[in-house]
Amino acid sequence: AQKVTQAQTEISVVEKEDVTLDCVYETRDTTYYLFWYKQPPSGELVFLIRRNSFDEQNEISGRYSWNFQKSTSSFNFTITASQVVDSAVYFCAPFTGTASKLTFGTGTRLQVTL
Amino acid sequence: NAGVTQTPKFQVLKTGQSMTLQCAQDMNHEYMSWYRQDPGMGLRLIHYSVGAGITDQGEVPNGYNVSRSTTEDFPLRLLSAAPSQTSVYFCASSQSGTEGSPLHFGNGTRLTVT
Numbered sequence: 658a659q660k661v662t663q664a665q666t667e668i669s670v671v672e673k674e675d676v677t678l679d680c681v682y683e684t685r686d687t688t689y690y691l692f693w694y695k696q697p698p699s700g701e702l703v704f705l706i707r708r709n710s711f712d713e714q715n716e717i718s719g720r721y722s723w724n725f726q727k728s729t730s731s732f733n734f735t736i737t738a739s740q741v742v743d744s745a746v747y748f749c750a751p752f753t754g755t756a757s758k759l760t761f762g763t764g765t766r767l768q769v770t771l
Numbered sequence: 772n773a774g775v776t777q778t779p780k781f782q783v784l785k786t787g788q789s790m791t792l793q794c795a796q797d798m799n800h801e802y803m804s805w806y807r808q809d810p811g812m813g814l815r816l817i818h819y820s821v822g823a824g825i826t827d828q829g830e831v832p833n834g835y836n837v838s839r840s841t842t843e844d845f846p847l848r849l850l851s852a853a854p855s856q857t858s859v860y861f862c863a864s865s866q867s868g869t870e871g872s873p874l875h876f877g878n879g880t881r882l883t884v885t
Contacts (some may be wrong), residue, residue: 661813690871702814702861702876709871748813752871758829759804759874761814 659684659751669768670739677735678765679748684730686710690752691725691732692759697745705747708732729746739769773797777862777877784852785883792847792880794862802865803845804874807831807858814861820845852884 660683670676671686691707706716708725716723720740724733736743744763778793796803804819806829815828820839834856836848845864850857860880865872 692873694874700859701878702863702874704873704875707871707873758816758819760816760830761806763811763813 659718659753659758659760661749661751661760663747663762663765664750665764665765666763667768669770672741672769672771673688673738675735676739676767676769677733677739678747678749678767680732680734680762682730682732682751684751684753686753688753690749693723693732693734693749694748694761695745696748696764702748705734736767739767741769741771743767744769748753775862775864775875775877777860777880779880780878782880782882784849784882786852786854786884788852790849790852792849792860792862792882794847794877795843796845796864796875797843798864798866798875799842800864800866800875802867802872803839804829804863805835805837805845805847806861806863807856808861808879809858817847817860825834842843849882854884856882857884858882 663683689710691708695703720737722735746766748764750759751761752759775796805817808814808815815831818837820826826837837851862877863874865874
């Protein structure tokens with residue numbers, strides 16, 4: 658069974674600060690995928706990024722960057738120069754094809770204030 | 772391009788009543804799933820389907836039924852509603868149930884059982 662730990666329940670930052678959201682996962686599968694989703698106050702779920710377990714190259718997309726370390730089973734997400742519009746709940750979620758199940762963490766609520 | 776459409780948006784039921792939450796997707800996706808979201812619990816998988824005619828249980832299937840007679844539709848039936856089923860329900864679809872395709876989510880159904 659997969660397990661996801663997002664130890665940070667809630668984070669508050671001031672606009673323009675950098676913030677890192679932590680994610681630690683457990684899986685017995687050797688091939689798997691990792692996702693981050695965002696849920697803004699309006700309630701919809703928005704796909705942010707997918708990584709597969711073979712690709713440990715870290716990625717930067719605008720103000721977002723992701724740090725995947727298979728050795729420590731971590732897939733952390735950093736927002737650089739945070740903005741009020743980044744305020745949302747962020748979910749980390751591993752997926753294994755053998756089980757066809759996406760398992761969500763409990764989420765980290767990010768509050769960005771002026 | 773409608774994506775994933777869920778109806779209704781809101782519903783109030785009395786204990787013991789039954790109802791069906793509708794979910795339809797127009798992207799010809801093979802994989803569909805239902806999640807419930809409760810405060811502090813993240814999203815938990817109820818049932819999923821890897822194709823028409825094929826369904827399987829997720830993490831919290833008790834009290835719910837599903838069927839997948841067409842590729843497009845994946846209704847969720849509450850057989851005898853209980854207050855513990857008060858939650859926000861999300862339907863999601865993706866191209867494949869094995870390749871880690873990103874899930875596309877509907878906008879959710881907020882259900883209250885009194």
